[in-house]
Amino acid sequence: MENFRKTISHPLSIKIQKILIFLCAIILGCGICFGSVSFAVTNDEDPTITPPSVGYTIVVDPGHGGIDPGSIGYKTKVKESDLNLKLSLMLADKLRAVGIRVIMTRTDENSLADGLTGKSFKKEDMRLRKEMISKIRPNMVVSVHMNSFTNHVLRGAKMFYDKTSEISRKIAESIQKQFAENLEASNDVASVGDYYMLKCTESPSVIAECGFLSNARDEQLLLDQSYQEKIVNCIFVGIIDFLNLK
Ligand SMILES: [Zn+2]
Incomplete structure (x- = not known):
């Protein structure tokens, strides 16, 4: 877990650490010095946000939104953006309940780039998500989506990770394990994904594709409150297992 924390260190934090290590070494000696460093790393966070009791920050990113x-659901025409938001809000509640600091990229049906249209909308919406994440520097980013494909037979929940991040892979596998054990027709393995949200940040980032809205059975399940709770619980337990917070 120590390696996990080190991997997400920001260059500025490393600089601050080096300065503090130097000052501490002079005043207090090396033994006390490292304790001061870990305090300094969290000291530049937004003071208006209550510090988490377990020391982790997670960005929960409901995909899409606004225009x-x-x-779109195969049978019911339900919007993926609405389901993404609902499941993300449920996930945020569960994570906060165990003392994890959660920041969401959106908390209502609007996008981050409302007012724009066409290609400039999507580009700006993505850019603003990236900007938000790089300011927060979370321990991980979890994007929530629903899948769709032209072949209506495909179904099941699947995790995607960034091929350049070992931590991203481990988080995705931990959540996928829960999907495989608890959901019907779920995939057994997480996959490498070539998506903007996986590559736009230095923080380990994963995408949860919770099921296929192009498959009638998945769509029916994804609209069911108890199944939604089941999926959210899989993501939650996968994260908790990875963070070793049990
Ligand atoms: Zn999506």
């Missing part, structure tokens, strides 16, 4: 509905 971008994402996929």
Whole structure:
């Protein structure tokens, strides 16, 4: 877990650490010095946000929003953006309940770039998500989506990770394990994904594709409150297992 924390260190934090290490070494000696460093790393966070009791920050990112509905339900025409938001809010509640600091990229049906249209909308919406994440420097980013494909047979929940991040892979596998054990027709393995949200940040980032809105059975399940709770619980337990917070 120590390696996990080190991997997400920001260059500025490393600089501050080096300065503090130097000052501490002079005044207090090396033994006390490292304790001061870990305090300094969290000291530049937004003071208006209550510090988490377990020391982790997670960005929960409901995909799409505003004029971008994402996929549309095969039978019911439900908007992916609405389901993404609902499941993300449920996930945020569960994570906060165990003392994890959660910041969401959006908390209502609007996108981050409302007012724009066409290509400039999507580009700006993505850019603003990236900007938000790089300011927060979370321990991980979890994007929530619903899948869709032209072949209506495909179904099941699947995790995607960034091929350049070992931590991203481990988080995705931990959540995928829960999907495989608890959901019907779920995939057994997480996959490498070539997506903007996986590559736009230095923080380990994963995408949860919770099921296929192009498959009638998945769509029916994804609209069911108890199944939504089941999926959210899989993501939650996968994260908790990875963070070793049990
Ligand atoms: Zn999507």
